[in-house]
Amino acid sequence: MDELQHSNYQSRDYPVREDMAYQLKVWRFERWGWYVLVGVVLMAMLGVFSRGPISARDAQSTDGKVTVRYELFHRNGSTNPMRVVVSGRGNSQVELELSGDFLNGFSIETIQPDPIKAVSAGQGIRLWLQTDPQGHATLYFTLRGDGLGPYNTRISIPGSSPIDISQYILP
Amino acid sequence: MDSVLRAAAMYVALMILFKIAGRRSLAELTTFDFVLLMIIGEATQQALLGDDFSLTNSIVVIVTLIAVDVGLSLLKQRSSIVSRLIDGEPTILVENGKILRARLRHARLIEADLMEAARSSQGIETVEEIKFAILERNGKISVIPRDQ
Secondary structure (H helix, E strand, C coil): CHHHHHHCCCCCCCCCCCCHHHHHHHHHHHHHHHHHHHHHHHHHHHCCCCCCCCCEEEEECCCCCEEEEEECEEECCCEEEEEEEEECCCCCEEEEEEEECHHHHEEEEEEECCCCEEEEECCEEEEEEECCCCCEEEEEEEEEECCCEEEEEEEECCCCCCEEEEEEEEC | CHHHHHHHHHHHHHHHHHHHHCCCCCCCCCHHHHHHHHHHHHHHHHHHHCCCCCHHHHHHHHHHHHHHHHHHHHHHHHCHHHHHHHHCCCEEEEECCEECHHHHHHCCCCHHHHHHHHHHHHCCCCHHHEEEEEECCCCCEEEEECCC
């Protein structure tokens, strides 16, 4: 039995010329490849390729006046939401600035609700929002990833500490 | 430029994936394999074309795919190493009526697959009647019967 098992891995010359050492490498490649495929599926479930627990992030400024929920990983050509909540005085206007190179990598498909005013500020944009009686203003963005690689965004309101977030756009 | 890169990347990715899947994966098409193939095609098509459905883009993509394919076959002709890497080699599964079980297991085949090929190609009923069964490079099993 042992001899037969051994002969399984010996190369034959007839009727076809074999190279079992190479064939064993191919089979090993197939076996490890299968582990890699399972790994990719698990990573996708976890959100390494966007939309999953690893990718969904929340960030807050140190004084708690600005919170943002965003996706760490984006895909080129697909859209993802981003939500920014700003706290200020009730029934007033707050100013929100988005700066950094993120507008080079993302196009903003929609902003809900429309800000009162929007101007460009350096590389980024500055928005004025109306707060509700409790002093909150929420802004929903739909971002489409157009670029590739890492992009940094700084979200700030005057008189408060900024939030720096990094996002990655996958091909 | 990005159409060419997309097509080339997709070609390489699919080649690696189907190498992992092994020889038998799509050689013997069952109905379900056929459906699977169509789904893979659909998923690929979106990534290949992106949001550009122009005639130019589709022609660029098709030209790239065929160019890579022809280039690879030219390379295979010149280098036996490349040829072996891409097409693989035939493997003997049955020798003089004896099944080489370890090989069968590595190739992710069972005896029923073997006998199916023997029946359909040679009308063979038992393993003892097989002289050689060979898993070919394209994933088909060819069977040589013993002399009566």
